[in-house]
Amino acid sequence: MRKQYKKPLFTTVIVLAALVGFLVYQTRGNTDITDEGKKPIIIAYQTGVDPSKVAQAEGLYEKNSNQPIEWKKFDTGPDVVNALASGDVSIGNIGSSPFAAATSRGVPIEAFLITAKLGSSxxxxxxxxxxxxxxxxxxxxxxxxxxxxxxxxxxxxxxxxxxxxxxxxxxxxxxxxxxxxxxxxxxxxxxxxxxxxxxxxxxxxxxxxxxxxxxxWGAPTYDLWVVRKDFAEKNPEFLKSFVSTALTQLEKYNQNPEAFSHDEKNVNEISTLTGSSPADIALLLSGNTYLSRKQQIETLSNEFSKNILDTAQFLKGQGKVDQVKADYHDNVSTAFLQ
The missing domain is CATH 3.40.190.10 (Periplasmic binding protein-like II)
Incomplete structure (x- = not known):
């Protein structure tokens, strides 16, 4: 009689073991999904050409922060602003004009890094x-x-x-x-x-x-990284890592613009990410001004807020925004540059 039940019993043990293993796997998988540190941070970017695109192309933001990131491409700043306002993205790349418009209408974001002072780009x-x-x-x-x-x-x-x-x-x-x-x-x-x-x-x-x-003529514009305030409060270390990663590329360019912009790997990575022709990358990079860490802190702490106020007032005069704040200092942060 034992021989009659030996095989079914053995099969039952295997099935139970597999079931337990599956449940353990599922539990671990669910832990990863619900663990805030393992969720991809959703970041909106645009196709402007700047040195920090190399860090994005090479996955250095993820590597240096030990944090997965989901990058989403947008065609315009207002589209990025809408995604930030809805909470669909936590960090976004926008220009100073849509930033002025967004903060004027109360979108809870702050600028924490200047990618470029825009020029011939x-x-x-x-x-x-x-x-x-x-x-x-x-x-x-x-x-x-x-x-x-x-x-x-x-x-x-x-x-x-x-x-x-x-x-x-x-x-x-x-x-x-x-x-x-x-x-x-x-x-x-x-x-x-x-x-x-x-x-x-x-x-x-x-x-x-x-x-x-x-x-x-008195109307400078900037390309910025901005962040939702609620995300910034909870993730300061990630933002510090993000800033350092971006600044490393900006500083590499400033140290030797010709070498950086003629490095075939840099050119191909920027071209692939932005859609610009490789032949145009060197000229496009030279068309902007990239600020050092010290210059970033000085600019964001001083004239930047005034520039955003001027931009908002100009947009209101043109009927593009309904209201203007008294000042924009509470929408600018240097905390992650320190």
Whole structure:
């Protein structure tokens, strides 16, 4: 009789062992999922060209923080702001103009790192067939720009400098991919945009002005990393690691711009991540100013908040925001740069 039950008993033991193993595996898996430290941090990025893109391409943010990250690409700053406002992302890469608009309407975010002070990497390009040779030729023409972006702010600032009323030109709201499509169809005469759309319209266009010159006229713009305040309070060490990782690449570039921008690996990684042509990377990198840790602290502690206030007041005057805060110091932090 024992022989009749020997095999079923053995099989039962195996099944029970497998079941226990499965349950243990499931328990461990669930622990990983619910463990806050193991959840991927969701970060929004855009396609602007800067040295810190190398760190993103090589996974250095994850490696240095020992924290998984889920990167999500967005076409415009306002899109990133919406994701931050909803809590879909915790950290985002946006320009100073959408940052001013977002904080003016109470989105709970703060700027903690300046990726770049923008220059020739953003520009107003006019179609060679448009007949536009000088600023006054813009009157009556159609200009595309992503609304409430740094390029939108720069465009409006340039028109003001040239004494061209906004209602004398037709400004339409298009995202960068839409700008390229409209340009190719011949629907627009000019566009103020960034990479990779910038290079695509420059192929058959001429630069009328760039953000370096507009900044010299008193309307500088910045590319920023911003974070939800609730996330910043709970994750200071991650943000310190994030800042250090980004600054390492910015400092490498500043130490030897030519070597950095002609390093084939750097060029290919930035090109792949942003969609810009490898041939354009060196020029695009040279088009911005990258601040050191000390310069970051000085800028964020002093003139940056005033610049955001000026930007918000300008946007309100243009009817792009409904209200302006008394000041923006509570939306700026140097805590993770210390």
């Amino acid at each position: 953003e520009a107003l390009v006019v179609n060679q067939k448009s007949g536009i040779k000088q600023p006054s030729d813009l009157i009556g023409k159609t200009i595309a720009v992503p609304f409430v972006s740094t390029t939108h702010y720069s465009l409006l600032s340039a028109l003001k400098h040239w004494n061209i009323p906004e209602n004398k030109v037709k400004i339409i709201n298009l995202r960068p991919p839409e700008i390229v499509a409209a340009w190719n169809r011949g629907d627009i005469d000019a566009a103020y945009v960034w990479e990779p759309a910038l290079s695509k319209v420059k192929a058959t266009g001429n630069v009328l002005i760039d953000s370096h010159q507009v900044g010299e």
